[in-house]
Amino acid sequence: MRIKLTVAYDGTNYHGYQSQVNGTAVQDVLEKALEELFGEPVRTMGASRTDAGVHALGNVAVFDRETRIAPSKIAFALNARLPGDIRIMDSCRVTDDFHPRFQSTVKTYEYRMRNCRFPNPLTRSIETHVYYPLDAEKMNEAAKRIIGEHDFASFAASGFSSNTTVRTIYDAGVRREGDCVIFSVTGNGFLYNMVRILSGTLIEIGTGKYPPEKMTAILEARDRSAAGPTALAKGLVLKEIRYPDYHPEDAFPESSAGEAVGEK
Amino acid sequence: MRIKLTVAYDGTNYHGYQSQVNGTAVQDVLEKALEELFGEPVRTMGASRTDAGVHALGNVAVFDRETRIAPSKIAFALNARLPGDIRIMDSCRVTDDFHPRFQSTVKTYEYRMRNCRFPNPLTRSIETHVYYPLDAEKMNEAAKRIIGEHDFASFAASGFSSNTTVRTIYDAGVRREGDCVIFSVTGNGFLYNMVRILSGTLIEIGTGKYPPEKMTAILEARDRSAAGPTALAKGLVLKEIRYPDYHPEDAFPESSAGEAVGEK
Numbered sequence: 001m002r003i004k005l006t007v008a009y010d011g012t013n014y015h016g017y018q019s020q021v022n023g024t025a026v027q028d029v030l031e032k033a034l035e036e037l038f039g040e041p042v043r044t045m046g047a048s049r050t051d052a053g054v055h056a057l058g059n060v061a062v063f064d065r066e067t068r069i070a071p072s073k074i075a076f077a078l079n080a081r082l083p084g085d086i087r088i089m090d091s092c093r094v095t096d097d098f099h100p101r102f103q104s105t106v107k108t109y110e111y112r113m114r115n116c117r118f119p120n121p122l123t124r125s126i127e128t129h130v131y132y133p134l135d136a137e138k139m140n141e142a143a144k145r146i147i148g149e150h151d152f153a154s155f156a157a158s159g160f161s162s163n164t165t166v167r168t169i170y171d172a173g174v175r176r177e178g179d180c181v182i183f184s185v186t187g188n189g190f191l192y193n194m195v196r197i198l199s200g201t202l203i204e205i206g207t208g209k210y211p212p213e214k215m216t217a218i219l220e221a222r223d224r225s226a227a228g229p230t231a232l233a234k235g236l237v238l239k240e241i242r243y244p245d246y247h248p249e250d251a252f253p254e255s256s257a258g259e260a261v262g263e264k
Numbered sequence: 265m266r267i268k269l270t271v272a273y274d275g276t277n278y279h280g281y282q283s284q285v286n287g288t289a290v291q292d293v294l295e296k297a298l299e300e301l302f303g304e305p306v307r308t309m310g311a312s313r314t315d316a317g318v319h320a321l322g323n324v325a326v327f328d329r330e331t332r333i334a335p336s337k338i339a340f341a342l343n344a345r346l347p348g349d350i351r352i353m354d355s356c357r358v359t360d361d362f363h364p365r366f367q368s369t370v371k372t373y374e375y376r377m378r379n380c381r382f383p384n385p386l387t388r389s390i391e392t393h394v395y396y397p398l399d400a401e402k403m404n405e406a407a408k409r410i411i412g413e414h415d416f417a418s419f420a421a422s423g424f425s426s427n428t429t430v431r432t433i434y435d436a437g438v439r440r441e442g443d444c445v446i447f448s449v450t451g452n453g454f455l456y457n458m459v460r461i462l463s464g465t466l467i468e469i470g471t472g473k474y475p476p477e478k479m480t481a482i483l484e485a486r487d488r489s490a491a492g493p494t495a496l497a498k499g500l501v502l503k504e505i506r507y508p509d510y511h512p513e514d515a516f517p518e519s520s521a522g523e524a525v526g527e528k
Contacts, residue, residue, distance in 0.1 A: 010385045055386055079382060087382045118343060121274045121351045122319055122390050122501065237386070 002098060003071055005030075005078070006090040007059040011050060012125045012234065013085060017059060018049040026050075026086060030061065033081040037074075038065060047100035047241050048107065051193075053233030055126060057089070058108075058240040060100045095251050098243075106170065106242040107190065111183040111199040111235045120179070127180065128199075128235035134181045134206035139174035142205045142212035143183060146172050146198065146219065153222040155198055156191035157230070165191055165222075174202060181206065184239075193230050201228035266362055267335055269294075269342070270354040271323040275314060276389045276498065277349060281323060282313040290314075290350060294325065297345040301338075302329060311364035311505050312371065315457075317497030319390060321353070322372075322504040324364045359515050362507075370434065370506040371454065375447040375463040375499045384443070391444065392463075392499035398445045398470035403438035406469045406476035407447060410436050410462065410483065417486040419462055420455035421494070429455055429486075438466060445470065448503075457494050465492035 007030065015023030019031075027046055034042035047060035069077060074091040082088070112127040114120055119129035146152075146169050153165040169187040176182075183199055201218060204210050218226045271294065279287030283295075291310055298306035311324035333341060338355040346352070376391040378384055383393035410416075410433050417429040433451040440446075447463055465482060468474050482490045 008382075008385050010388070057384070057386070075382070084383070084388050085385050087385045089382055118272075118339070118351045118353055119348070120321070121272050121349050122321070123387075124274070124348050126386050 001066060001071075002062055002064050002094050002096050003074055004092055004094045004098065004100070005044075005061045005063075005075070005088050007046075007061050008057045008087045008089050009055060009059070010085040010125065011053050011055045014052065016050055016052045016054070017046055017056070023052075026059075027061070029082065029086055030078075033078050034063060034065075036081045037077050038067065045100055047105065048238055050236075050238055051233050054236045054238065055234075056238040059238055060241050062094065062098065062100050064096070093251075094246075098246060100241075103243050104188065104245050106186060106188060106244055108184065108186040108239040108242075109190070109195045110185075110237045110239050111195060111231065112237070113181040113183075113199075113203065113235060114179055115176075115181050116179040125234055126237065128232045130181070130203055130206075132207045134176075134203065135208065136174050136176040136181050136206065138208075138212050139181065139183070139202045139206040142202055142215040143172040143174050143185070143198075145212070145215040146185075150219050151222055152191055152194055152219070154218050154224060154227045155194045155201075156224060157193035157197070158224045160192040162191065167191065167194075174206075195236055196230045196233065197224075197227050199231035199235065203231060204228040265330060265335075266326055266328050266358050266360050267338055268356055268358045268362065268364070269308075269325045269327075269339070269352050271310075271325050272321045272351045272353050273319060273323070274349040274389065275317050275319045278316065280314055280316045280318070281310055281320070287316075290323075291325070293346065293350055294342075297342050298327060298329075300345045301341050302331065309364055311369065312502055314500075314502055315497050318500045318502070319498075320502040323502055324505050326358065326362065326364050328360070357515075358510075362510060364505075367507050368452065368509050370450060370452060370508055372448065372450040372503040372506075373454070373459045374449075374501045374503050375459060375495065376501070377445040377447075377463075377467065377499060378443055379440075379445050380443040389498055390501065392496045394445070394467055394470075396471045398440075398467065399472065400438050400440040400445050400470065402472075402476050403445065403447070403466045403470040406466055406479040407436040407438050407449070407462075409476070409479040410449075414483050415486055416455055416458055416483070418482050418488060418491045419458045419465075420488065421457035421461070422488045424456040426455065431455065431458075438470075459500055460494045460497065461488075461491050463495035463499065467495060468492040 014026050017026045019025045019027045044061040044063045071093040075088040078088045113130045114127040115130045115134045149168045167189050172185040174183045281290045283289045283291045308325045308327045335357040339352040342352045377394045378391040379394045379398045413432045431453050436449040438447045
């Protein structure tokens with residue numbers, strides 16, 4: 001049977017989510033824990049290859065395995081075998097045709113900026129420090145301009161190739177919480193480095209280098225050089241991946257039932 | 265002249281704030297940075313010896329040194345020489361009679377509990393994970409019972425000795441923010457391990473082991489064994505130390521002026 005995992009991690013010490021030739025990726029550590037649990041190698045398929053240093057609260061991975069462990073208990077069994085910077089937040093059964101990438105998805109990212117004189121040492125690995133005062137209202141105004149279906153070619157890392165650079169953004173906004181300015185964006189897909197380039201552009205708007213209307217001009221340019229710099233990886237968190245057309249809880253109501261204890 | 269530093273740190277990798285025989289303390293690293301900056305050893309006096317693993321956003325240290333660096337710029341100069349887990353959030357001049365401990369102080373601590381099935385890997389070093397559901401309202405009701413002047417002998421680590429175990433708590437409360445339950449407490453002083461024992465007791469009340477009224481009975485017992493366990497160090501943050509009777513900005517208005525740039 002196919003098991004879906006919700007994977008959270010502090011990306012600071014990993015070379016991204018997906019296994020690669022150089023360095024340890026989150027996927028390597030997850031597959032090692034699965035091998036420990038099941039006594040033989042287990043391959044996983046991940047939903048999102050996050051870059052080195054990028055974090056996640058809701059990345060998704062699946063694997064196929066017959067087991068007598070209840071699907072919802074697999075999260076507990078894996079967490080007992082994982083280091084503290086990776087946690088499986090949920091595990092449930094899905095149908096064998098569920099694919100974490102080819103299914104239609106809605107992804108939400110957040111980019112956190114600590115906006116005061118000095119970084120906060122307690123949250124330094126999950127925030128980008130911005131010294132110059134940011135006008136969160138202007139940034140929010142600019143962020144709203146990317147909502148809808150657009151060609152985001154200006155916000156793709158140069159060298160990125162894909163069939164299309166058109167994506168749909170369902171929601172985007174910037175809010176201030178104390179000394180933190182947070183950019184939140186939800187869409188049906190993101191080009192390579194897109195959220196970090198959007199964030200770098202929003203920082204330039206927030207410091208007053210460009211007015212909020214500039215966002216629309218940058219979109220229309222369809223040219224990477226029109227946008228701002230790529231913001232640091234460490235401020236970025238993949239918050240959630242939803243599968244709006246897929247409802248495993250209908251197929252397997254027992255496996256997706258939460259824990260009675262510890263559940264609110 | 266005497267300089268006052270506001271010291272923030274992630275205590276995870278330190279043997280507490282104050283220098284000691286074994287292991288590296290925050291104070292050691294701070295004094296090393298001061299020595300690098302001034303070219304000779306500089307001794308500091310700290311306000312609060314936090315335990316190994318306890319964090320701070322607003323501990324206070326002072327040192328005496330003639331220098332042509334503007335007092336407010338010393339924070340920048342030190343931060344350039346400190347590791348990322350220690351930041352000087354502010355520096356200003358104080359009068360030579362200012363002592364960070366003997367001055368009357370108002371300290372605020374926060375204790376953070378992540379209350380869901382699994383810890384959050386992004387904030388795992390600054391939160392204590394509590395699996396069982398916590399009733400934050402009942403915890404808040406219990407916390408309110410410690411406000412005022414009381415003998416806190418029940419909440420001092422055994423072996424702790426002091427002239428008196430009477431302290432005044434000005435404010436205390438528990439609130440929920442999403443999956444986090446946060447205990448905040450402000451007082452004129454705290455016994456050894458007092459906030460962690462209060463937190464451990466509040467957790468027992470939050471899980472329903474004891475009713476909120478039990479807090480008053482525990483206070484009146486004046487006996488460590490009446491209270492709950494000492495909660496883990498990593499959930500505790502020393503947020504702020506105020507000196508209500510001391511106003512250095514009146515004595516040295518120029519030195520305490522904030523930076524024009526980066527200041528909101």
